[in-house]
Amino acid sequence: MRFATRILAFLTIAASATFAQLAPEPQSADVPLMQDSTGSPMKMDFSLPLSGVSDPGILFSHFAKRPLIVYYFSPKCPHCQKHFPEVQGVMKEYESAGVTGIAIAIGGNIKKNDIRMFIDQFKVVIPVFQDGSQKFGPIYGNGYVPVLYLVQPDGTFYRYESLDEAHMNHLRTMLNKIKK
Secondary structure, X not given: OHHHHHHHHHHHHHHHHHHHHHOOOOXXXXXXXXXXXXXXXXXXXXXXXXXXXXXXXXXXXXXXXXXXXXXXXXXXXXXHHHHHHHHHHHHHHOHHHOOEEEEEEOOOOOOHHHHHHHHHHOOOOOOEEEOOOOOHHHHHOOXXXXXXXXXXXXXXXXXXOOOOHHHHHHHHHHHHHHHO
């Protein structure tokens, strides 16, 4: 009986290994570095006049020359609200690898109080800015929110226009390269 149990256990392990090998690799989106109109890689301009909301004294320039994740959002956008907890989780996960996370709220008719309510409601622990001068969005945005950016220490960056699984897999792949 023991022999039969061992064979059954072996066959179960062998079958599991075979099926595991057949499982598809997680899909990853093809996200190129952002380029300007000449085809050269764009660089993030850390001199843009963003207003600190969570800390009024903090400057955007403080985050230059380091790996940075930027979450560009509207505090009233349901999609932004839905994705923020996952994005903040990724930011916190890679913090020990030297990656910093910040959020930038759109400008326009958004009031600082709306942003503060978002901070409270979603337990935001990262620095939050507002694009009050409305310069960030026209330069780096695509007209929609949320948008996620992975900025490399040299200022070049990836723009994630979708926060689906394939784009988040690409982000994690790039973050794991930074982590090494």
